[in-house]
Amino acid sequence: MNGLRVASLMVATMTTGLVAGVYAIYANAFMPGLAKTDDKTFVSAFQAVDRAIVNPLFLGLGFVGALLFTLLAGLASLQEKALPWIVIAFVLYLISMIVTVAVNVPLNDALKAAGDPGTIDVAAARAAFDEGKWVTCNLVRTLLATVSFGLLGWALYLTGRSAIQP
Template identity: 25%
Template sequence: MTSLLKPIAFLSLLLAGAIFGFFYAWVCSTMWGLDAIDPRIAIAAMNGMNDSVRNAVFAPAFFGTPVALIVTAVFAKTAGRDRSAWAFGLAAAMYIVGAFAVTVAVNVPMNRVLLDTAVPDDIDAARAIWTGYSGRWQMFNTLRTVVSAGVLLLTGWGVFRLGAERAGG
């Protein structure tokens, strides 16, 4: 297991960076762009993006991040790299609670409601739907982004500690 510790640690870092980047892109561009256009188009575009995100490229980052972090924590603990193990374990717990669970409990159900909502022809009715959706969705996405940034930082710190830490330290 010790020989796999560094590769799995770097995989954890890669996946943590990928999921942080995914959530961050929604914060700093995608949602602002959708908020700036005709709400009828924004609703249709959001539904299209939500439908397309369930794919083999996204799945490893979203589902694999906590798995890789937990495996890395176990391998680090087994190798006597206690501080690193703590960092990877805490990163996994943060991700599961603050990003994965938030996605499953809040963002995905909101996406399903939006998908099931008929897009009205009336722009004011569409604006009311979009405004009600976008603000709340963005609040929870910002939470996922901040948590994922913390996960990335902890993972990076864990990788750094692997290089600095001696077994049993």
């Protein structure tokens, strides 16, 4: 059980960190960069990136995997000092997923559904997208996932420390 506990906690920490990093890249580089572009560039680039990120590696291993591995780590740590930190990390990451599914994904899907940037009113599509709402919710999910990552790192530290203490 110790091997499963450590392995699941390590993978939970890594996948949560990767997802937090993706959100942070959107917050710190992608969206600020796109904010400075014209409407056609914004719509074209956002649609292309959103289509690319919807893939099994990110969605399966990263986005959903982080939650499942955190759950598994918690179940494998029921009698451990790290459990409260894993539970809080799980809840915070779950909230970040809810924000993503409730706000960011519908906005992404609506922008993709607007159509080919070469044939639509890109100014209207961009305005309907509600950049401010998307950016704000992305910042919320970035903070939640980052704190979750930190808590899992702390839980991993506690797990390692308990393994070497008598």
